[in-house]
Amino acid sequence: MSTRMNNKVVLVTGASRGIGRDVALAFASHGAKLVLAARSTQRLAQVEKEIHDRGAEALSVPTDVTSQASVQAMVDAAMHRFGRIDVLVNNAGVAKVGVIESATFHDDVSHTLEASVFGMIRVTQQVLPILRRQGSGSIVNMSSVMGRKAFARFGSYAIVMHAVSAFSDALRQEVAGSGIRVSVIHPALTATDLLRDVDEAQMPLAFRHMTPLRSEDVGRAVVTAVRRGTPRVVMPRVANMLLLGEALSPRIGDLIAHALSLRPVARLLGISRGTTYHQAIARRQDDAQIHSISGESTSQVTVGTG
Template sequence: MNAFFANKVVLVTGASRGIGRAVALAFAREGARLVLAARSVERLAQVENEVRDLGAEVLSVPTDVTSHDAVAALVDAAVDRFGGIDVLVNNAGIGKVGGVESAAFEKDVHQTLQASLFGMIDVTRRALPILRRQGSGTIVNMSSVMGRKAFARFGSYAIVMHAVSAFSDSLRQEVSDAGIRVVAIHPALTATDLLKEAAEAEMPPPFRHMTPLSSDDVARAVVAAVRRGRRRVVLPRTANMLLLGEALSPRIGDLIATALTVRPVARALGMSRGKTYHETIVSHPGL
């Protein structure tokens, strides 16, 4: 256990599964006190027990982040129980796959905005007065590589992840003089159930043979980013090549994205090392 996080209060949204669960457990191992939020009461209770088994104090609050009242109750419960919030991890969200011309595209954008952006904004705005009174704290916003470079058939998700990136960049500058840090996490494809409803053929082309990160990979990066005061983290590191190409020229970014659809190229870049996303989900249905 690292003393850096001993008794720190960490609030994690979307904590009942996937990255949120892994982040909660990672901070619990560091000696933090956890506040867990998610819609699923049953799954949240399971994670609460896992956190408690690690010896950490924990409070779980069933929460739909799209509800202002529920968000207010969540933050109030955290402060009533632990007296403050040291780290806020905004992880709750959804993802939809489909082309821009698909009948569901506009609806997908609206739903993803509500769950993945406006919920994040609401939780953050509710927590900010507490962090300002403390004169310290870290806000972690879970974005995606898609928050810097969009792929075909993932436009609705990329729109929202770009917005999360912009929100994080703006917020970081606004609160820097208050002792509050903001970090945006940009993982590539991760082995969670975010896309399990999408057929393999419907996935963005580069994803179809890509080996996903594990939730534990992302959780370790979150803990390290908070400890080191990072502002932005991209996972895996090789994904920075794609983002650099996109920054230089959209043509270069598109060429790299197209190259990733070729398995030998993706393998050479370390992005295709084993099981694909769907193979991983099938072999680990509880992710």
């Protein structure tokens, strides 16, 4: 086990599976102590066991980030156990898919904002005074490529991810010079169960043949961002082309988004390598069932913000 973050206390929300789980495991592999927050007590216990198996220390605290009292209790538990918090990873959130004309669009935006943005704000406001007293620390907010460029049918999710990006940009400037660093992570489509229940035909064209990122790779990227103090991480790097085009002109951004819906273009750019999102999720579920039958610990996938 690497000890490059030995004894650093890392609080991860949405830690019960997927990106949150793999972020926690990545930090544990570098010697950190983990505070695991999510709603599922059973899944948190499983992640805590996986961390202990890696020789690291962990505290799991069932938490609902939409509740101020629950968030306060979680931070109090972390401070009582470890006496400090060095890294906060805001990962908890949900996603909805649907056109803007959908009758549920307003409620979808409201629900997603409550979990992904206001939950992040609640946790950050509780942890930030601790980091200021310490004079050091890192805050990592999980956004998405859609936090810079929206896609059709993902309007509600893109609205929320843009809000995460704006919050991160403002916070980074407000804590400048305090010893606190802020990073925002923008993964493209990732192999978590965030969109597992979405019919493939309802996915944006570009997403139907896109090979998703591995949540393990996102987890490692978060650790690297904290170690280096990187303010913004876009995954994969080729996605920067889309964001640059969008920054130059919405028309250019739309043209690139359309080009990505063409499988030959996506293959040329290396983002379509044969395995689609739904195939990747099905494969991970099959692997989990095999491990469960054989008595091994299951590999979970999660609701995250990537």
